[in-house]
Amino acid sequence: MIDKIFFNFTRFSALLILVIVAWIFVVLFNHSLEAMNAFGLDFITKDEWAPNLDKFGAQAAILGSVISTFLAMLLAVPIAIGVAIFLSEIAHDKVKSFFGVSVELLAAIPSVIYGMWGLFYFVPIIRDIFGGMGIGLLAAGIVLAIMILPFMAAVTRDAMNTTPDILKESAYALGGTQWDVIKDVIIPYAKAGIIGSLILALGRAIGETMAVTFVMGNVHHVPGSILDPTTSIPVTLANEFTEADSSLYFSSLFGLALTLLIMSFVVIAIAKFYFLRKARRA
Amino acid sequence: MTAVQKRIMVNRIALGFSTLSAVIALAFLFWILGVLVMKGMSALNWNIFIFEGAPPGYIESGLKHALVGQLILVGLATGIGVPLGILAGTYLSEYGKNSRLAHTIRDISDIMMSAPSIVIGAFVYAVIVMPMGHFSAWAGAIALAIIMIPIILRTTDDMLQLVPGTLREAAFALGAPKYKVIKDVVYRGAKAGILTGVLLGIARVGGETAPLLFTSFNDNFFTTDLNAAMPSLTVTIFNYAISPYEDWQQLGWAAAFILSMFILGLNILGRIILFAGKKGK
Numbered sequence: 001m002i003d004k005i006f007f008n009f010t011r012f013s014a015l016l017i018l019v020i021v022a023w024i025f026v027v028l029f030n031h032s033l034e035a036m037n038a039f040g041l042d043f044i045t046k047d048e049w050a051p052n053l054d055k056f057g058a059q060a061a062i063l064g065s066v067i068s069t070f071l072a073m074l075l076a077v078p079i080a081i082g083v084a085i086f087l088s089e090i091a092h093d094k095v096k097s098f099f100g101v102s103v104e105l106l107a108a109i110p111s112v113i114y115g116m117w118g119l120f121y122f123v124p125i126i127r128d129i130f131g132g133m134g135i136g137l138l139a140a141g142i143v144l145a146i147m148i149l150p151f152m153a154a155v156t157r158d159a160m161n162t163t164p165d166i167l168k169e170s171a172y173a174l175g176g177t178q179w180d181v182i183k184d185v186i187i188p189y190a191k192a193g194i195i196g197s198l199i200l201a202l203g204r205a206i207g208e209t210m211a212v213t214f215v216m217g218n219v220h221h222v223p224g225s226i227l228d229p230t231t232s233i234p235v236t237l238a239n240e241f242t243e244a245d246s247s248l249y250f251s252s253l254f255g256l257a258l259t260l261l262i263m264s265f266v267v268i269a270i271a272k273f274y275f276l277r278k279a280r281r282a
Numbered sequence: 283m284t285a286v287q288k289r290i291m292v293n294r295i296a297l298g299f300s301t302l303s304a305v306i307a308l309a310f311l312f313w314i315l316g317v318l319v320m321k322g323m324s325a326l327n328w329n330i331f332i333f334e335g336a337p338p339g340y341i342e343s344g345l346k347h348a349l350v351g352q353l354i355l356v357g358l359a360t361g362i363g364v365p366l367g368i369l370a371g372t373y374l375s376e377y378g379k380n381s382r383l384a385h386t387i388r389d390i391s392d393i394m395m396s397a398p399s400i401v402i403g404a405f406v407y408a409v410i411v412m413p414m415g416h417f418s419a420w421a422g423a424i425a426l427a428i429i430m431i432p433i434i435l436r437t438t439d440d441m442l443q444l445v446p447g448t449l450r451e452a453a454f455a456l457g458a459p460k461y462k463v464i465k466d467v468v469y470r471g472a473k474a475g476i477l478t479g480v481l482l483g484i485a486r487v488g489g490e491t492a493p494l495l496f497t498s499f500n501d502n503f504f505t506t507d508l509n510a511a512m513p514s515l516t517v518t519i520f521n522y523a524i525s526p527y528e529d530w531q532q533l534g535w536a537a538a539f540i541l542s543m544f545i546l547g548l549n550i551l552g553r554i555i556l557f558a559g560k561k562g563k
Contacts, residue, residue, distance in 0.1 A: 002459070002461055003459045003460050003461045006460075006461035006464070007373075007377060007460070007461075009369055010369045010370065010372045010373035010376070010377060011373050011377065012369075013365075013366045013367075013369035013370035013373065014369075014370040014373035014374060014378065014384075014387050014435075015387075016366060016370065016431075017370060017387055017390060017391050017394070017431060017432065017435065018386070018387060018390060020428060020431075021390050021394060023405075023409075024401070024402070024405045027405055027408045027409055028401070028404065028405065028408070031408055078303065079303040079306060079307050080307075081300075081303075082299060082300040082301075082302070082303025082304060082307075083300075083303055083304045083307050085300040086300045086301055086303070086304035087304070090297055090300060090301060091304075099304070099308070101553075102308075102311075103307075103311075104549075105546055105549055105550070106311045106315075108485055108486075108489070108545055108546065108549045109314075109489070109542055109545070109546070110488075110489025110490070110491070110516060110541060110542065110545060111489070111491070112489070112491045112516050112519050112520055112538070113314070113318060113519070113538045113541070113542060114314065115520075115523075116519060116523045116534065116535075116538060117314045117317055117318070119523065119524070120317075120523075120531075121313075121317060146310050146311070146314070149307055149310075149311075150307075150311065153307065177289050177290060177292075177293035178293055178297060179289075179292060179293040179296040179297060180289065180293070182296070183296075200396060203396050204396050206398070207396075207397065207398020207399070207400065207401070208398075209398070209399070209400045209491070209492035210491045210492055210516075210520065213520075214523065214524065234398060234400045234492065237400050237403075237404060238400060238492060238495055241403075241404065241407070241495065241496045242495070242496050242499070253404070254404060254408070257400070257401045257404040257405075260398055260400075260401055261397065261398065261401045264396070264397055264398050265393060265397065268393050268396045268397070269393055272389070272392055272393065273389070
């Protein structure tokens, strides 16, 4: 009897996850129907976002998300791989554990703090170097890069560490230098895992709100250069959700949320089910 | 240059670059930490814990409202998310095992772990805030709980699977029903791991801002009313940091410092427990 109750409790909790996820999709879809009916494909291909005219085109926000994430990846990937190599192959044991733990702890620092730091300390630097306002895509990309760096480095290191020692030792025995071993043994062996980790970090970066809200500017225009202020999907949501006054406005914001959810779901699913699963099987 | 010398050179350059990138990364991250500690420490004083929010310019302004609100929100989220997460993890490890359903749940939950938290906020807004007609602490706590469940589920599932099957069989052989085996044998064996998972889950949602923006919203005054907007440290940091007032910005740094120490503390505690648990065996 108690056995049955306990079993049903656990099963209910487990199924609840599926229910919540499905529910999220249904709710976001239903609420964005009005905007989809009103604008159709224009919703993602036009960049006119004019609440006073009840016209909503999310192109600037979508592009802003994609470009800022792309910039962040461009900056963070080489450094993260370097850090991962350093952590798994170069550093001595003591340095390794200290450095490794601090990277993991830094990954835990709330993103709102990265954003605040970016606003007060990094934006002025960009302003001094490049002129203009300082806030914009470049600032967002850099702050985002710094924010995902610890996570990215930690998971990439874990992927590299799966290389069996015996493989590395055989390569050393053949007279390989450390770099030969990294380039010809570790990277080929852990390739799927490394790519999967990087894409997983990308999935996180797309949906990141607080680190970029401070430094993006929330201007609904497709920017002419990476120094111009623009917006991204999460930034728009964070700034405008509580201000929306018409039902079409609301519906458009839900449409943005759905777009973002689908984008990150697809990216994360590719990372998890294609690359990381392949890595585990290898 | 001989081929060997060339390879040694390339090796030096490549390793140099990798060490350099580690130094660059560490420099940036310590820069952020340094700013946080310097700014936070200089803004810390007793007033912060005594007074609630006030309009800019008041000396008697503090963060009591946000600190208490944060504890209430995270506490409620923990109360909702931890039992559900542990039970769901128990189902996966003890009942579902390798069934198709269990794998589907694991996969979906793994994706949810990295899904954008602001979208969860929008979802909770639609299903709780809109029907109720106002922001509430409950809505914020539920949004945080939804983020927390996949984390707890994953660690519980992993940790329970580490408990050796022979222990379960021994308990079954004594005639214990399954729930008793799980409660008294499996949970006991995985205690340290589950506790670590819970602490890391709390640390993770404790730093979330985005899902709170339009669920628990914010309030500059002290409140314990769960049916009204509830201030939180994270949203307060956001609002104070983007405000043009210097004293609010100062308070924002103090809040950022307190929050980071809280979250780093939980992370370190979690690691210590896991480490001690491993050593004990």
